[in-house]
Amino acid sequence: RRTDDQNMDLGLESSLWVGNKRYRAVLTGWHFKWTEVDKKNRDKKTVLVPVAEVAGVEEGRVEILPQKSVEDTDKDFTVFYVKRSSGGGSYGLLWRLGRIQFSCASRVLRDQWTKHLRAALKTHSPLRPHRLLVFINPFGGKKKGRQIYHSLVAPLFELAGISSHVIVTERANQARDHLLKKDLTGFDGVVCVGGDGMFSELLHGLIGRTQQEAGLCENDPAVALQPCPLHIGIIPAGSTDCVCFATVGVVDPVTSALHIIIGDSQPLDVCSVHDVSAQVRYSVSLLGYGFYGDVLAESEKHRWMGPLRYDYSGAVVYLSNRSYSGIVQYLPADPLLSSPRDKTRCLAGCSVCSRSTERLFPHSSDSGSLYSSHFSQFSTDSEGEWVSVEGRFRCVSLTCMSSSCARSPLGLSPSAHLADGTGDLILVWDTHPLGFLKFLYRHTSTQDQFDLPFVEVHRVKAVRFSVPSGREEQEYEEIGGFSSEIDEGQRECVDTVSRNGSQQHLAQRAMTSERKAATPFLCGLCCKKSPSVSVWNCDGEILPFTKIVCK
Numbered sequence: 186r187r188t189d190d191q192n193m194d195l196g197l198e199s200s201l202w203v204g205n206k207r208y209r210a211v212l213t214g215w216h217f218k219w220t221e222v223d224k225k226n227r228d229k230k231t232v233l234v235p236v237a238e239v240a241g242v243e244e245g246r247v248e249i250l251p252q253k254s255v256e257d258t259d260k261d262f263t264v265f266y267v268k269r270s271s272g273g274g275s276y277g278l279l280w281r282l283g284r285i286q287f288s289c290a291s292r293v294l295r296d297q298w299t300k301h302l303r304a305a306l307k308t309h310s311p312l313r314p315h316r317l318l319v320f321i322n323p324f325g326g327k328k329k330g331r332q333i334y335h336s337l338v339a340p341l342f343e344l345a346g347i348s349s350h351v352i353v354t355e356r357a358n359q360a361r362d363h364l365l366k367k368d369l370t371g372f373d374g375v376v377c378v379g380g381d382g383m384f385s386e387l388l389h390g391l392i393g394r395t396q397q398e399a400g401l402c403e404n405d406p407a408v409a410l411q412p413c414p415l416h417i418g419i420i421p422a423g424s425t426d427c428v429c430f431a432t433v434g435v436v437d438p439v440t441s442a443l444h445i446i447i448g449d450s451q452p453l454d455v456c457s458v459h460d461v462s463a464q465v466r467y468s469v470s471l472l473g474y475g476f477y478g479d480v481l482a483e484s485e486k487h488r489w490m491g492p493l494r495y496d497y498s499g500a501v502v503y504l505s506n507r508s509y510s511g512i513v514q515y516l517p518a519d520p521l522l523s524s525p526r527d528k529t530r531c532l533a534g535c536s537v538c539s540r541s542t543e544r545l546f547p548h549s550s551d552s553g554s555l556y557s558s559h560f561s562q563f564s565t566d567s568e569g570e571w572v573s574v575e576g577r578f579r580c581v582s583l584t585c586m587s588s589s590c591a592r593s594p595l596g597l598s599p600s601a602h603l604a605d606g607t608g609d610l611i612l613v614w615d616t617h618p619l620g621f622l623k624f625l626y627r628h629t630s631t632q633d634q635f636d637l638p639f640v641e642v643h644r645v646k647a648v649r650f651s652v653p654s655g656r657e658e659q660e661y662e663e664i665g666g667f668s669s670e671i672d673e674g675q676r677e678c679v680d681t682v683s684r685n686g687s688q689q690h691l692a693q694r695a696m697t698s699e700r701k702a703a704t705p706f707l708c709g710l711c712c713k714k715s716p717s718v719s720v721w722n723c724d725g726e727i728l729p730f731t732k733i734v735c736k
């Protein structure tokens with residue numbers, strides 16, 4: 186923070202005109218405000234803009250959108266700023282570019298205003314990026330990535346004095362490989378124009394690159410990962426855009442561009458997913474086995490449908506009425522800190538996340554060092570007992586954040602936190618088709634999807650998953666979605682707690698009537714046979730393994 190004296194240096198006050206109306210404009214360092222003054226010198230409406238939310242200052246009368254135009258008058262200047270609009274619904278606010286064109290009494294005064302405003306921006310908004318590396322996926326979502334970037338985002342970046350190096354990708358994983366191998370000197374951040382898959386590429390690239398440079402093996406589950414120095418900006422142009430929706434509250438390229446320009450940031454929990462050979466993948470939104478894995482696998486065959494492929498594949502997979510055997514072990518998070526049923530909603534500045542950050546990283550002074558001790562915390566984590574459950578599941582989902590998106594505005598776990606170091610494990614036991622439909626349908630409303638007898642949710646620090654022995658050899662691909670094996674009857678589910686490695690049975694899970702009624706009446710309609718193994722959906726990518734360890 187600067188001292189008051191330094192703030193005063195940036196201050197300025199004068200009369201300015203907008204058309205024939207006179208305004209009293211005041212810059213106090215942290216804020217810029219203008220108040221209309223009537224003929225009798227009485228104050229009318231005031232507009233107050235934090236300097237941190239000024240997007241740019243230009244000499245002359247300037248327009249940016251839909252096209253840039255400059256009327257170069259020597260007594261005028263234009264200020265662009267973040268204007269909140271109510272159009273985003275109740276989940277988040279749409280941001281729009283506000284613009285005001287002022288006329289001054291003299292050119293000297295005009296130059297003073299532009300100089301002071303720019304100096305205030307430098308001093309009071311130091312986290313803004315100057316140089317960005319932008320990856321556009323031309324095939325994401327409705328295939329509008331290029332158009333969205335060039336017509337809506339590039340003009341805003343230019344206005345804000347951001348120079349961007351743009352790469353339109355020609356293949357999957359190009360962005361990830363670029364981040365892993367190419368020179369990144371001089372960039373203040375990376376941006377993806379695309380969906381969750383593109384975000385995931387950047388996430389993998391940046392985490393991997395940072396570990397390489399630190400001489401660490403990211404595939405080693407015991408290694409303490411190093412913090413990534415670059416932030417990721419997301420311009421939504423995908424099919425689900427869940428990471429954007431869950432962090433910003435709306436899926437809107439202009440809102441996201443403005444957040445990037447003013448240097449906003451939001452830390453996110455990242456879950457590492459190791460297979461048995463310790464190959465690591467990362468997830469921030471949905472790690473899902475069963476229904477969501479099958480929907481993804483099915484949807485890949487129908488990419489041409491664009492975003493609709495998920496609804497179509499959702500219906501196909503729902504009608505195929507599958508459930509899978511699995512062994513799930515989880516390490517519960519401290520129930521005194523928060524709960525997935527506590528009806529809270531995590532937003533920027535959330536107190537649960539702040540307290541968790543303090544607790545997990547007591548010596549970190551900025552969010553950049555958040556990750557440094559993250560994994561070491563787990564490797565020394567001796568508190569808590571692993572809980573183990575086995576049975577048949579419709580789906581097993583782990584989400585590190587709410588995973589809200591347009592399909593499900595409150596998300597997979599409405600009270601999950603963006604950056605508290607935990608994820609929510611949702612176990613949906615096998616049930617009859619209408620029960621499962623009820624569960625799915627509740628995601629589209631404010632009804633509690635966890636308030637069903639065949640659904641459990643646990644806030645966890647780590648999860649292990651495997652399929653009962655004898656089943657893992659059956660590759661999903663071989664089965665081609667429909668194996669010759671007919672599912673055996675429903676298994677009894679058993680809760681166990683592992684203490685010092687030994688498994689103790691806690692309770693024999695009573696099979697509820699919901700679970701017993703698993704007779705697949707729709708099965709006759711659409712599939713006669715069912716595979717015994719599903720796949721993992723890791724933020725929209727299929728994982729090539731079923732046995733995993735996550736933390």
Ligand SMILES: CCCCCCCCCCCCC/C=C/[C@@H](O)[C@H](CO)NC(=O)CCCCCCCCCCCCCCC
Pocket residue numbers: 380381382424425426427470471477480481495496499500503588590592593597625626628629722723724725726
């Ligand atoms: C009756 C209506 C039920 C609507 C149920 C809506 C549940 C929606 C839950 C969405 C959760 C999204 C989580 C985010 C995951 C992302 O990391 C990932 C990458 O983008 N997206 C997907 O995997 C994409 C996953 C997309 C899953 C879509 C599931 C659609 C189910 C439709 C079921 C229809 C039943 C019809 C019966 C005749």
Ligand SMILES: Nc1ncnc2c1ncn2[C@@H]1O[C@H](COP(=O)(O)OP(=O)(O)OP(=O)(O)O)[C@@H](O)[C@H]1O
Pocket residue numbers: 321322323324325326327353354355356357358378379380381382383384386422423424425426427725
């Ligand atoms: N030029 C390209 N050609 C083919 N695939 C690409 C290309 N660039 C990126 N990809 C891949 O396309 C996949 C999907 O992209 P993206 O996430 O942008 O859109 P989406 O799948 O429609 O949206 P969402 O992930 O939000 O559901 C990503 O996993 C990415 O690796």
Ligand SMILES: [Ca+2]
Pocket residue numbers: 454584585586601602603604605606607608
């Ligand atoms: Ca979390």
